[in-house]
Amino acid sequence: MIDLIKKLMLTPSVSGREEKIREVIKNEVLPYADEVYTDNMGNLIARKKGNGKKIMFCAHMDEIGFFVTGIGSNGNINVSPVGGINALSATFQDVISENGVCGILATNSSKELPKYEKLYIDIGAKTKKQAEKKVQIGDFFVCVPKFKKLLNQRYVGRPFDDRIGCAILCEAIKQVNSDNDLYFVFSVQEEVGSRGSKPATFAIAPDIGIALDVTATAEKDGDSSMDVKLGAGCTIKIKDPSVISSPELVKEMRKIAENEKIKYQNEILPFGGTDASVMQIAGKGARVSVISIPSSFIHTSCEMIDMGDVKEALKLTVALANKL
Amino acid sequence: MKELLNKLSLEFGPSGCEDRVREAIKEEIKDYIVGKESFVDPLGNYIIHIGGNGPKLMISAHMDEVGFMVKGITDEGLLKFGTVGGIDPICLGAKRVISESGVRGNIVMKPIHLLSPSERGQAPKIKNLSIDIGASTKKEAEELTFVGDYFTFDSDYVEYGEGFIKGKALDDRLGCAIMCQLIKDIYEGKIEPKYDTYFAFTTREEIGYSGAYGASMRIRPQYAIVIESKAVADIYGVDEDSEVARLGDGVIISFADRGAIYDHTFVKHIKAIADKNEIKNQTNRYISGGNDSMHIQKNAEGARVSTLSCASRYIHSQSDVIHEDDLFATYETVKEVLKNDRPN
Known part of the structure; x- marks a missing residue:
């Protein structure tokens, strides 16, 4: 699974430009699904047919980054952020860039917290003309993907958000053995406001929707208002500002986790949101919750996860698919 | 097409009150849609199913414009108001306005000698502005208007300079005018659409609620093109990085705005068609604004969306300014897209 995670992380694809990551995931799930298709907005949907409950698992393929909006006379590249970039990081x-052009994200003042409008990319071009040969308006850039092992089972890099969720779904589809009608959705444009999961949910009309995404941790992100620890198991989301999970579903998820001896934590996230918020109200509506993978320093270039939590999240995903 | 834009732009149609614009459009195209399905949905959208062989395509433009709504009447007969849609209060001092029933007024503000030093040089606040309709008592005013009454800018359509057009509500009557022309072209056999084509004249775009929400839920298109006007700032004092786009440089084929990241494949396809047909085109060099496409993209099973816009200076004021070259470039681009097969 480590190789798969690494492969997914090293395939840059910002919101609205998920073509490359979609191809990688498609090849990964194709042998294990009854049908695999891409919808109008670009969501990749892999189905394992069954006569039981219709369950939609959803992880987003897109990542945060930058769109090129212009090229200055000095060859500097103006950019606009896609999603909630941490400017400090x-x-x-x-x-x-999407075409492999390297550069650095710079700002004219290194003394204060950078503002989005002051950020630009320097690709080493001396003139506008030179830069225009390499980069066009509308191209995307990302912070260079990274994947490194640290002590214990901890890994650091980007973008764990949400390639780790994608990797878990790719793995789960190989392991499930269920009568339920299972949809594994790899959604687009989550980072700009959970846009892709809306049409996917409408088309599928699931009974139950479960998103897989990262969540913040208390001890490292310095937010004492939450109670999630790195390495203490995956989480079952009770609430964040965008969604209140279905209490019946949360109860069932806990029961299954306990029966299967899966390590989980209860999660109430004081900020952010996931595709679950949209899955809950799109179409006819669904009972939703989220399996989260604790991650410190989300949306920076050094997101940190604990592989132990990932294993628990995978076990819980498979158990829910089989037993819900 | 300019005559039609002139006519449509002068029609009264703030968001939620688009009836007159819709009637004018119906009158304009009635002889060209004989035998085609057309209807007005409960949100007031006017939808015409033209047909054609291919995937379902929805072409849309909104009928509504920004305006004002009366919120209260003072004892002195002045009208307190709120804006319908986004209007920068700095555009408002001493501007002429007109109500649905044709009552004329002026937006009044405190004269400069009564402004406190801290108020001077600042943009006025809407709550400090009112509309003077020439009434001197509440009772007099109540004979002419009521709380909930609509007003819009009272402004002329003027062609000036080399190809410039100034008017109110060019956002988005220019889209409506282009759609009417396309419908006529199809009727006259100048275009044979390679898509199963729907035209939707939508309501309430300016207040974000968006009639297009209902229209796209009903049509459920696979592809959608929104024809719009886009706020630009190619003016003195704005650096090149922030001007968004330029008047006269052709149709804006947007790659993204605040509401939608446009379908990459469809956008590239449209740009290639424009280039091949030597239609002047540009893209947005700043990410701002949003339009009906944000709903159309995500509604029902989702759609592959694109927005084609004319650059507009001083948008949402009494003097929107556009360039006729951009108007025709936008029209030509949609026309050529209709004639070509869908993207691979």
């Missing part, structure tokens, strides 16, 4: 980092 992104500034003075290596970046890479």
